[in-house]
Amino acid sequence: ETGVTQTPRHLVMGMTNKKSLKCEQHLGHNAMYWYKQSAKKPLELMFVYSLEERVENNSVPSRFSPECPNSSHLFLHLHTLQPEDSALYLCASSHPGSPGAGNTIYFGEGSWLTVV
Amino acid sequence: GQQLNQSPQSMFIQEGEDVSMNCTSSSIFNTWLWYKQDPGEGPVLLIALYKAGELTSNGRLTAQFGITRKDSFLNISASIPSDVGIYFCAGPGNQFYFGTGTSLTVIP
Numbered sequence: 305e306t307g308v309t310q311t312p313r314h315l316v317m318g319m320t321n322k323k324s325l326k327c328e329q330h331l332g333h334n335a336m337y338w339y340k341q342s343a344k345k346p347l348e349l350m351f352v353y354s355l356e357e358r359v360e361n362n363s364v365p366s367r368f369s370p371e372c373p374n375s376s377h378l379f380l381h382l383h384t385l386q387p388e389d390s391a392l393y394l395c396a397s398s399h400p401g402s403p404g405a406g407n408t409i410y411f412g413e414g415s416w417l418t419v420v
Numbered sequence: 421g422q423q424l425n426q427s428p429q430s431m432f433i434q435e436g437e438d439v440s441m442n443c444t445s446s447s448i449f450n451t452w453l454w455y456k457q458d459p460g461e462g463p464v465l466l467i468a469l470y471k472a473g474e475l476t477s478n479g480r481l482t483a484q485f486g487i488t489r490k491d492s493f494l495n496i497s498a499s500i501p502s503d504v505g506i507y508f509c510a511g512p513g514n515q516f517y518f519g520t521g522t523s524l525t526v527i528p
Contacts, residue, residue, distance in 0.1 A: 306462070306465075337516075346521070348506075349517045394463075396462075396516075408451070408453060408465060409453070409512070410465060411463045412462050
């Protein structure tokens with residue numbers, strides 16, 4: 305139990321579907337992240353929210369839409385995805401601001417997404 | 421941006437053997453983090469290092485923060501089958517930077 309909970313753990317969706325991934329953290333952090341992890345590739349940062357404001361969007365396609373309603377919850381809305389979007393999507397949280405000495409990032413268990 | 425180079429990329433060892441892996445950076449870090457990721461799961465924090473030269477243990481795991489602040493080492497002693505997984509190093513800068521991972525296979 306890392307204090308970061310993701311649902312669903314597994315999701316299969318068609319290319320015309322709309323679905324959402326949910327993340328909740330119980331660590332009192334104010335920064336939350338979405339990462340994409342594809343097979344045999346490094347972690348790819350998708351979105352960063354600090355104090356509920358988006359501070360980083362690493363040129364992610366618009367078919368991925370994040371939402372951060374408060375400091376404990378983060379969503380990733382998915383629509384018209386492509387098969388190459390199939391991957392493990394990881395949510396994480398940390399203390400806010402620029403990560404510095406003493407800061408640590410904690411991950412959820414991940415949501416396995418398969419686009420068919 | 422900062423890059424973390426992790427080696428080796430993969431290891432196949434016999435149960436009971438010791439394991440050593442390292443991570444190097446092109447820039448200085450003030451914190452080094454080591455994670456383990458089981459198949460289909462998220463990375464779990466193993467050890468956090470906050471001071472150059474620091475040596476920290478967590479059970480059979482020992483990690484060191486290099487004195488130059490550009491590297492870190494993770495050692496696993498007397499490996500067991502459940503040590504199987506991918507080990508990542510990470511360091512915080514403007515964002516969190518991650519190594520490419522070391523895949524560990526333990527042969528019973």
